[in-house]
Amino acid sequence: MMTTVRIAFRNTRRQKKRSFLLxxxxxFGVMMITLLNAFTAGxxxxxxxxxxxxxxxxxxxxxxxxxDTGRVINSIGDDDIAQTALDEILPYVQQVNRxxxxxxxxxxxxxxxxxxxxxxxxxxxxxxxxxxxxTEGSLDEVTDRQAMILPQATANKLGxxxxxxxxxxxxxxxxxxxLGEFRVIAISQDQSGxxxxxxxxxxxxxxxLLDLEEDAYQxxxxxxxxxxxxxxxxxxxxxxxxxxxxxxxxxxxxxxMDRDEDLEEAQMEALNQLFGGERQVVExxxxxxxxxxxxxxxxxxVMSLIGVLxxxxxxxxxxxxxxxMVGIMNTFRMVLIERTQEIGTMRAIGMQQSxxxxxxxxxxxxxxxxxxxxxFIMANIVMLxxxxxxxxxxxxxxxxxxxxxLTFRLVPGSVALNLTLLLVMTVLAAYAPARAAARLRPAxxxxxxx
Amino acid sequence: xxxxxxxxxxxxxxxSLTAQAAITQAEIERVLRNVDNASSFMTTxxxxxxxxxxxxxxxxxxxxxxxIFRRDxxxxxxxxxxxxxxxxxxxxxxxDDSLWFYDPESRKFSHTSLKQNFASTDAKNSDFxxxxxxxxxxPVSWSEGTLGxxxxxIIELEAIHDEVTYPYMKLWISKSPNLVLKAEEYSLSxxxxxxxxxxxxxxxxxxxxxxTMILTDELVKGRxxxxxxxxISIDKLPDSVFTKSYVERVNR
Numbered sequence: 001m002m003t004t005v006r007i008a009f010r011n012t013r014r015q016k017k018r019s020f021l022l023x024x025x026x027x028f029g030v031m032m033i034t035l036l037n038a039f040t041a042g043x044x045x046x047x048x049x050x051x052x053x054x055x056x057x058x059x060x061x062x063x064x065x066x067x068d069t070g071r072v073i074n075s076i077g078d079d080d081i082a083q084t085a086l087d088e089i090l091p092y093v094q095q096v097n098r099x100x101x102x103x104x105x106x107x108x109x110x111x112x113x114x115x116x117x118x119x120x121x122x123x124x125x126x127x128x129x130x131x132x133x134x135t136e137g138s139l140d141e142v143t144d145r146q147a148m149i150l151p152q153a154t155a156n157k158l159g160x161x162x163x164x165x166x167x168x169x170x171x172x173x174x175x176x177x178x179l180g181e182f183r184v185i186a187i188s189q190d191q192s193g194x195x196x197x198x199x200x201x202x203x204x205x206x207x208x209l210l211d212l213e214e215d216a217y218q219x220x221x222x223x224x225x226x227x228x229x230x231x232x233x234x235x236x237x238x239x240x241x242x243x244x245x246x247x248x249x250x251x252x253x254x255x256x257m258d259r260d261e262d263l264e265e266a267q268m269e270a271l272n273q274l275f276g277g278e279r280q281v282v283e284x285x286x287x288x289x290x291x292x293x294x295x296x297x298x299x300x301x302v303m304s305l306i307g308v309l310x311x312x313x314x315x316x317x318x319x320x321x322x323x324x325m326v327g328i329m330n331t332f333r334m335v336l337i338e339r340t341q342e343i344g345t346m347r348a349i350g351m352q353q354s355x356x357x358x359x360x361x362x363x364x365x366x367x368x369x370x371x372x373x374x375x376f377i378m379a380n381i382v383m384l385x386x387x388x389x390x391x392x393x394x395x396x397x398x399x400x401x402x403x404x405x406l407t408f409r410l411v412p413g414s415v416a417l418n419l420t421l422l423l424v425m426t427v428l429a430a431y432a433p434a435r436a437a438a439r440l441r442p443a444x445x446x447x448x449x450x
Numbered sequence: 451x452x453x454x455x456x457x458x459x460x461x462x463x464x465x466s467l468t469a470q471a472a473i474t475q476a477e478i479e480r481v482l483r484n485v486d487n488a489s490s491f492m493t494t495x496x497x498x499x500x501x502x503x504x505x506x507x508x509x510x511x512x513x514x515x516x517x518i519f520r521r522d523x524x525x526x527x528x529x530x531x532x533x534x535x536x537x538x539x540x541x542x543x544x545x546d547d548s549l550w551f552y553d554p555e556s557r558k559f560s561h562t563s564l565k566q567n568f569a570s571t572d573a574k575n576s577d578f579x580x581x582x583x584x585x586x587x588x589p590v591s592w593s594e595g596t597l598g599x600x601x602x603x604i605i606e607l608e609a610i611h612d613e614v615t616y617p618y619m620k621l622w623i624s625k626s627p628n629l630v631l632k633a634e635e636y637s638l639s640x641x642x643x644x645x646x647x648x649x650x651x652x653x654x655x656x657x658x659x660x661x662t663m664i665l666t667d668e669l670v671k672g673r674x675x676x677x678x679x680x681x682i683s684i685d686k687l688p689d690s691v692f693t694k695s696y697v698e699r700v701n702r
Contacts, residue, residue, distance in 0.1 A: 071612070112670060175612075177565070177635075179669070
């Protein structure tokens with residue numbers, strides 16, 4: 001067997017130019033598909049990371065209650081039920097934050113800006129103070145009731161500086177108009193990377209403006225140690241809550257290709273609950289009705305689009321491979337003609353048919369492997385070069401970047417699939433000429449004059 | 451001198467108490483009911499064309515033309531955008547206590563709130579509903595005074611429930627007939643948010659309609675919206691006007 005391998009390897013090196021061109025075509029295909037897969041994987045990571053910054057977590061537990069007048073308000077009244085559910089996923093949990101939030105109109109002089117406000121219990125979230133990157137001011141007075149940490153983009157839009165007071169017009173949980181006054185103590189750097197960060201304020205003051213109890217909250221933000229556990233942990237939490245209280249059905253926000261109106265309505269309800277929109281009561285309930293949403297649910301449309309992109313990439317890769325296969329097949333047919341006498345000699349001195357076939361197929365395999373390795377290395381060089389580029393953009397493109405840079409992540413499963421596909425197709429392409437070579441009769445081969 | 455001043459203050463205070471005591475709460479509540487009755491169309495339908503001119507120090511001037519249809523006895527209204535062209539076909543439909551917004555682009559209705567701003571103006575969606583002051587608010591203090599040439603009741607109101615946009619209001623109501631001439635609308639934290647002026651009314655049937663309204667945002671200096679009405683009619687409207695299918699097909 002070793003002799004067969006050695007001869008195949010020698011043959012590969014004998015025609016360097018031909019092997020290089022064939023391997024180059026394969027390398028180009030491998031480079032492109034590896035780049036595309038790594039790019040989309042990095043894209044998903046960045047979008048998830050940016051989204052988790054914006055909505056502050058991986059799993060979100062929201063609650064809704066019915067008022068006497070039949071209005072739905074977003075609030076978690078029964079803490080025990082949610083807490084019991086969280087206890088069941090304790091090993092996976094990194095941090096749990098209890099927050100209220102609202103969209104408010106920030107007014108400073110004649111300027112205004114719509115801004116999401118997150119009410120923070122600063123004593124319970126010391127990590128946020130540590131992790132916040134402040135460009136102006138300080139967090140010394142963060143526990144001040146009317147203190148506000150304003151994102152840079154909003155501060156620029158309003159033209160407000162540290163120490164100045166902004167008015168905030170917002171709606172209470174029942175929709176009434178309310179007005180608060182906040183003093184900007186610090187301006188925070190754009191954490192999410194695309195200028196839609198939350199402004200942080202005191203939970204108790206925001207609750208007062210929302211007309212909630214001082215120690216109430218609207219959402220549990222759960223950060224997990226590993227994002228990969230998200231769906232599993234969310235399922236455990238959902239089952240636990242469903243056993244004790246009313247729950248909203250779980251809906252993924254995935255693409256609704258069939259335009260199912262019921263699904264659209266359900267998706268809208270779930271989004272409204274997460275982002276505090278106007279909601280409708282279909283059937284009344286008592287106590288707190290919970291909803292469990294994950295980052296993956298919210299991200300589903302993006303994931304679906306990226307899935308489509310990957311599929312298109314795979315199809316293009318297969319087309320490239322098919323073209324390369326035709327090239328390999330033609331090349332090996334020529335090789336067969338060139339080496340007819342050589343094959344006749346080898347067969348005459350005792351080489352078996354299977355060994356001749358194996359030499360051809362191993363030669364194709366070596367070219368395929370070489371091309372794949374070169375393509376993989378080239379893809380990594382291109383990835384490294386692209387990830388060094390710093391994009392100075394404030395557009396929606398930032399949503400897909402991490403710290404203004406593209407990131408790439410190699411997915412072992414995808415790499416293995418692409419390589420397997422490549423090697424199988426390369427060997428298949430060489431199979432027909434290899435079989436023809438193996439079937440040559442030694443006497444005929446030795447007599448051949450071409 | 452100080453004693454004279456003190457006496458003056460006490461007398462003024464007692465006088466104001468007397469002034470308030472002179473008008474009973476029952477009378478003020480009757481005034482509020484009169485306002486509701488005078489500005490509602492309970493036996494007829496109502497339709498008109500409204501022009502809303504909004505001024506904003508940042509965005510400049512914007513004009514909206516909206517067709518309004520009201521059936522107060524069933525608590526229904528329909529607002530259909532005529533201008534600007536970009537909003538043409540959009541509509542707000544209030545039926546069965548639900549306010550629906552129709553977007554002709556997506557051909558979808560979405561649930562919205564009476565408490566939200568109407569388009570980019572200073573008007574709230576609730577401003578186009580018929581008046582229900584006596585059901586929604588209780589008077590907490592009142593006095594008599596003048597507003598320009600008019601003798602008015604000045605009434606401070608507090609919301610009875612949380613279904614209203616503004617939890618606190620102060621109204622200047624003309625004595626005869628009882629019509630709101632000026633309103634100050636306050637937040638839950640009792641900060642003045644908006645001042646509304648109703649300088650002129652027209653009598654239509656047995657009711658009155660303000661044909662000009664000036665809504666001033668008290669938080670952003672220079673922001674205000676003027677609403678004028680024309681083509682007012684109290685002719686009966688087909689029942690189909692207050693349906694989703696009408697909204698969908700009217701601007702096709």
